[in-house]
Amino acid sequence: MVVAVQRGTQVVFDQVLERTTGADLTEALRSVLGTDAVLSTDGNAAYWTVAEQLNVESGYFVSQYHGKGGHGPWHVQSVNRYDSSLKSWMTRFRGVATKYLANYLGWRRLLNRFKDQLAPEQFLFLALRNSYQ
Structure with missing residues (x-):
């Protein structure tokens, strides 16, 4: 990494x-x-x-x-x-299995970006996207 x-x-x-x-x-x-x-x-x-x-x-x-x-x-x-x-x-x-590490990093980036302002619906919407930057 x-x-x-x-x-x-x-x-x-x-x-x-x-x-x-x-x-x-x-x-x-x-x-x-x-x-x-x-x-x-x-x-x-x-x-x-x-x-x-x-x-x-x-x-x-x-x-x-x-x-x-x-x-x-x-x-x-x-x-x-x-x-x-x-x-x-x-x-x-x-x-965490190495093959899933990128997914955990993406999850962590979402949490860092939105802090406590991320609703469950928003999380699901962003998680289902093909890419997240």
Whole structure:
């Protein structure tokens, strides 16, 4: 799963990937990383390909070398916060099959977008759509 968070906002992109190669990550992130984006990663070399292919500034940190808070402006706390929140939410399901993970992510995006203002009828209508962005 790849997660991108726009720093300082609640804008989140998440997608389940079969593989996390540079090419797969590039295609997944192409629509969400503008040319003015700064890609801050955990040091996975596949992201170097993403930055090069999409022509965006990039940097990384590795916590054991740069400390828990990151290295200067390079940190992934926003993604870590999203990851922690998602895991806490999914705990109630006592495990999710990987083949259904995308469905759970979609459900979570609906809940995050509409908060407590989503009526059951709206939920069903949105859940039955072919795609949801």
